[in-house]
Amino acid sequence: MLSPAFLSKLRSLLPPHCVLNEREDLLPFESDGLAAYRNTPDVVVLPENETQVAAILKLCHASKVAVVARGAGTGLAAGALPVDGAVLLVLAKLNRIKAIDPLARTAVVEPGVRNLAISEAVAEHGLYYAPDPSSQIACSIGGNVAENSGGVHCLKYGLTVHNILALRAWTIDGQLLEIGNESLDAPGYDFLALLTGSEGMLAVITEVTVKLLPRPQRAQVVLAAFDDVAKAGAAVGNIIAAGVVPAGLEMMDRLAIQAAEAFVHAGYPLAEALLLCEVDGVNEEVSADIYTVRQVLEASGAIEVRTAESEEQRLRFWAGRKAAFPAVGRLSPDYYCMDGTIPRAQLPHVLKRISEMSAECGLAVANVFHAGDGNLHPLILFDANTPGELAKAEDFGGRILELCVEVGGTITGEHGVGLEKIKQMCTQFATPELTRFHDVKAAFDPDKLLNPGKAVPELHRCAEWGAMHVHGGQLPHPELPRF
Amino acid sequence: MLSPAFLSKLRSLLPPHCVLNEREDLLPFESDGLAAYRNTPDVVVLPENETQVAAILKLCHASKVAVVARGAGTGLAAGALPVDGAVLLVLAKLNRIKAIDPLARTAVVEPGVRNLAISEAVAEHGLYYAPDPSSQIACSIGGNVAENSGGVHCLKYGLTVHNILALRAWTIDGQLLEIGNESLDAPGYDFLALLTGSEGMLAVITEVTVKLLPRPQRAQVVLAAFDDVAKAGAAVGNIIAAGVVPAGLEMMDRLAIQAAEAFVHAGYPLAEALLLCEVDGVNEEVSADIYTVRQVLEASGAIEVRTAESEEQRLRFWAGRKAAFPAVGRLSPDYYCMDGTIPRAQLPHVLKRISEMSAECGLAVANVFHAGDGNLHPLILFDANTPGELAKAEDFGGRILELCVEVGGTITGEHGVGLEKIKQMCTQFATPELTRFHDVKAAFDPDKLLNPGKAVPELHRCAEWGAMHVHGGQLPHPELPRF
Numbered sequence: 001m002l003s004p005a006f007l008s009k010l011r012s013l014l015p016p017h018c019v020l021n022e023r024e025d026l027l028p029f030e031s032d033g034l035a036a037y038r039n040t041p042d043v044v045v046l047p048e049n050e051t052q053v054a055a056i057l058k059l060c061h062a063s064k065v066a067v068v069a070r071g072a073g074t075g076l077a078a079g080a081l082p083v084d085g086a087v088l089l090v091l092a093k094l095n096r097i098k099a100i101d102p103l104a105r106t107a108v109v110e111p112g113v114r115n116l117a118i119s120e121a122v123a124e125h126g127l128y129y130a131p132d133p134s135s136q137i138a139c140s141i142g143g144n145v146a147e148n149s150g151g152v153h154c155l156k157y158g159l160t161v162h163n164i165l166a167l168r169a170w171t172i173d174g175q176l177l178e179i180g181n182e183s184l185d186a187p188g189y190d191f192l193a194l195l196t197g198s199e200g201m202l203a204v205i206t207e208v209t210v211k212l213l214p215r216p217q218r219a220q221v222v223l224a225a226f227d228d229v230a231k232a233g234a235a236v237g238n239i240i241a242a243g244v245v246p247a248g249l250e251m252m253d254r255l256a257i258q259a260a261e262a263f264v265h266a267g268y269p270l271a272e273a274l275l276l277c278e279v280d281g282v283n284e285e286v287s288a289d290i291y292t293v294r295q296v297l298e299a300s301g302a303i304e305v306r307t308a309e310s311e312e313q314r315l316r317f318w319a320g321r322k323a324a325f326p327a328v329g330r331l332s333p334d335y336y337c338m339d340g341t342i343p344r345a346q347l348p349h350v351l352k353r354i355s356e357m358s359a360e361c362g363l364a365v366a367n368v369f370h371a372g373d374g375n376l377h378p379l380i381l382f383d384a385n386t387p388g389e390l391a392k393a394e395d396f397g398g399r400i401l402e403l404c405v406e407v408g409g410t411i412t413g414e415h416g417v418g419l420e421k422i423k424q425m426c427t428q429f430a431t432p433e434l435t436r437f438h439d440v441k442a443a444f445d446p447d448k449l450l451n452p453g454k455a456v457p458e459l460h461r462c463a464e465w466g467a468m469h470v471h472g473g474q475l476p477h478p479e480l481p482r483f
Numbered sequence: 484m485l486s487p488a489f490l491s492k493l494r495s496l497l498p499p500h501c502v503l504n505e506r507e508d509l510l511p512f513e514s515d516g517l518a519a520y521r522n523t524p525d526v527v528v529l530p531e532n533e534t535q536v537a538a539i540l541k542l543c544h545a546s547k548v549a550v551v552a553r554g555a556g557t558g559l560a561a562g563a564l565p566v567d568g569a570v571l572l573v574l575a576k577l578n579r580i581k582a583i584d585p586l587a588r589t590a591v592v593e594p595g596v597r598n599l600a601i602s603e604a605v606a607e608h609g610l611y612y613a614p615d616p617s618s619q620i621a622c623s624i625g626g627n628v629a630e631n632s633g634g635v636h637c638l639k640y641g642l643t644v645h646n647i648l649a650l651r652a653w654t655i656d657g658q659l660l661e662i663g664n665e666s667l668d669a670p671g672y673d674f675l676a677l678l679t680g681s682e683g684m685l686a687v688i689t690e691v692t693v694k695l696l697p698r699p700q701r702a703q704v705v706l707a708a709f710d711d712v713a714k715a716g717a718a719v720g721n722i723i724a725a726g727v728v729p730a731g732l733e734m735m736d737r738l739a740i741q742a743a744e745a746f747v748h749a750g751y752p753l754a755e756a757l758l759l760c761e762v763d764g765v766n767e768e769v770s771a772d773i774y775t776v777r778q779v780l781e782a783s784g785a786i787e788v789r790t791a792e793s794e795e796q797r798l799r800f801w802a803g804r805k806a807a808f809p810a811v812g813r814l815s816p817d818y819y820c821m822d823g824t825i826p827r828a829q830l831p832h833v834l835k836r837i838s839e840m841s842a843e844c845g846l847a848v849a850n851v852f853h854a855g856d857g858n859l860h861p862l863i864l865f866d867a868n869t870p871g872e873l874a875k876a877e878d879f880g881g882r883i884l885e886l887c888v889e890v891g892g893t894i895t896g897e898h899g900v901g902l903e904k905i906k907q908m909c910t911q912f913a914t915p916e917l918t919r920f921h922d923v924k925a926a927f928d929p930d931k932l933l934n935p936g937k938a939v940p941e942l943h944r945c946a947e948w949g950a951m952h953v954h955g956g957q958l959p960h961p962e963l964p965r966f
Binding site for chain 2: 105126148150159171176182187189197201281285288373374375411412416429430433436443455
């Protein structure tokens with residue numbers, strides 16, 4: 001609970017319409033995209049410029065009040081979940097595109113600018129911003145930086161960290177950090193990468209300089225159907241091994257195909273698994289890659305291979321994949337979207353294990369995911385109104401993440417850890433890494449005021465949870481000391 | 484000076500041939516590639532496995548003895564310069580290639596493996612490791628990670644940080660950090676990027692998992708001559724603006740061309756400036772790009788444009804560029820190689836200013852550099868035997884770096900800060916960033932035992948030097964608080 005004195009000081013820093021603490025104004029902010037986690041914020045502030053951001057942070061620092069930064073609220077790991085007694089710092093009003101430089105291929109934007117709005121603003125120059133999370137119509141670049149967001153095209157074009165050049169960020173004590181540069185490299189420790197994906201734990205971002213890419217001359221997509229999920233999984237590795245770097249390489253299993261087909265009628269074959277492989281580039285390169293991809297798919301046992309012959313058909317091929325999440329939402333009152341990554345070679349094994357675990361716990365799973373990256377998105381179907389089903393779904397999700405770590409993967413591909421996966425961080429990392437994470441956090445925020453309780457678990461919590469670090473499916477190397 | 488008791492404990496950890504402290508054994512380690520900085524180490528240790536590395540670090544930590552890690556010693560910023568009273572930890576004997584996975588396109592190597600040896604070892608699979616510093620025959624991957632090395636091809640393929648997946652690293656107290664993953668992203672703070680380029684200040688690396696790329700089907704190079712350096716500089720920006728991403732885009736000025744031509748007879752035209760633009764990829768893509776590049780070069784005012792018509796000719800075009808550094812070494816008893824980056828659009832202005840400064844101080848400069856990245860390598864010619872000339876060259880070099888910062892660039896492109904550029908760090912960064920660098924350093928190494936005195940200046944030193952932070956040529960934004 002925040003004191004009236006603190007709230008009064010907070011109000012003095014901002015115009016009246018920028019501070020919300022009536023219950024009906026606060027409710028829209030009680031969760032992010034992971035609605036299973038809810039908590040009504042004590043107060044919401046919506047600063048309109050970075051001077052106000054700095055002033056809010058200085059006040060909170062002086063008053064030892066916690067701060068949770070929030071972008072568009074589309075995150076899927078409860079990273080922006082309000083914390084009791086904290087200020088919810090919403091950056092939506094910092095939404096200006098400050099500069100576009102078509103020659104240097106950069107844009108300078110505020111954190112509240114929507115991901116897609118950047119590409120729209122630079123389209124007249126034949127440019128676009130490459131990372132494309134599913135939520136790109138709504139999600140904002142500040143949140144993308146905080147979570148190091150990916151998307152369908154990150155297989156070829158990289159994650160957010162590979163597509164930004166510089167940040168303006170404010171520490172909890174209201175100091176400005178100017179990080180990064182238009183240059184390829186910067187001296188000093190790589191704070192650009194350190195802050196990217198740091199989930200609001202280290203600093204608050206008020207400006208992002210993004211890289212822009214020229215729109216590829218042509219993009220084309222191949223669709224392949226398989227009678228066996230394992231064969232589709234193996235085909236993914238075979239495409240990469242053939243030297244093709246697809247712009248996107250996505251997979252759906254039978255349940256996801258059925259759901260998407262019933263919803264948008266994309267004309268998908270009703271197979272056990274479906275791959276969509278997009279390639280882009282100059283005309284001749286695309287033709288060469290499409291030829292290779294078709295050959296590999298056929299050699300990998302695809303029962304049907306189709307190539308989109310027009311832009312309209314290309315968009316139709318993608319329509320089912322893009323609508324897959326809402327489509328699965330029609331199958332079940334609720335679903336729980338997981339996000340883990342695995343080495344590509346493990347795809348057949350892990351998909352088989354997920355299917356077995358699904359049978360064991362009695363909850364259906366639809367798989368729709370970035371196969372090329374090994375970034376899984378199992379959608380666990382459940383009914384929150386049936387007592388115990390949410391807990392069962394969460395437990396199942398946690399076991400999937402632990403499986404990812406066991407086979408040498410990670411507990412998050414692009415959604416971040418937030419509050420959702422904090423327990424699995426104990427599986428992912430051993431004490432030395434977790435300790436260093438806390439030490440780095442303390443370098444920026446010694447009072448733990450920024451987004452407390454998220455992203456990195458306290459060591460004693462790992463012990464309480466009985467969580468066990470595994471690495472590559474093995475216990476730590478026996479002949480090496482670990483402390 | 485290290486105590487006999489400490490040396491005796493150190494010897495107990497290693498076989499006798501792995502500890503050097505006779506003067507004649509120590510001399511080869513007194514400098515790295517920047518031979519103007521020399522200091523004889525007190526003791527050199529050459530561990531043969533990571534258990535020994537951990538034991539050395541634990542002993543040094545317990546004894547509060549500093550540790551300077553060193554790879555192949557090819558660095559150009561005195562980053563591996565021995566420090567008085569410290570142990571020089573040479574990782575050359577950790578030189579095994581531990582695993583190659585052609586399907587996942589990864590290799591697991593020890594830090595002492597030479598950069599080029601990785602590409603040689605994986606050539607049979609049609610793969611290679613992309614970053615190619617000029618020293619790639621000799622430099623080792625551990626040093627590449629420590630300095631985040633680049634090279635001719637990093638314009639298209641990225642720096643070291645973009646081409647590695649995982650590290651095993653040891654903290655000063657002998658704890659193992661397992662960092663990164665075969666996956667595209669990893670949870671937790673991005674320690675992979677944080678350690679890359681950290682110049683031996685945070686941890687000691689004992690294993691690197693690198694990404695491998697398929698050898699491009701074809702590479703072709705265009706050579707263009709200009710009668711004006713500014714026109715060549717503008718052509719660089721025009722090529723990038725035309726949507727081409729060259730595999731390499733290099734520039735040489737008249738003095739460098741003359742030197743290279745006299746040395747290797749590559750057949751270069753004796754112009755004011757010369758550009759070499761290489762493109763690679765599938766056959767048709769290369770043809771399309773070569774056509775575009777030629778058109779842009781002609782429209783940018785090139786007086787001559789040649790395309791290599793055979794692999795032999797391609798190698799001959801490169802021969803002059805690759806020999807440019809030793810070739811310039813024939814012009815003058817000594818030269819000082821600087822390394823700063825600037826936004827590409829600033830190339831004409833900065834080259835003109837360097838030429839003016841050269842006239843002012845009476846020291847000639849040859850320019851040979853990665854123009855596509857805006858990564859300058861001015862070679863300042865001087866004679867160390869003429870009293871005061873080294874100091875004059877260093878002062879001139881420092882002024883070039885400050886000019887880079889003024890136009891929005893950085894004081895290092897790929898060589899790192901080391902001891903050489905530590906003063907210019909005060910120009911590059913303001914107090915908040917420098918403070919946070921020290922805080923992050925303290926998170927890993929609170930006693931400042933790893934590579935003391937390098938990479939990040941103490942704040943009081945900036946004040947003593949009278950160094951003044953500039954950002955983008957401007958003083959800090961007047962309406963924003965800075966503390």
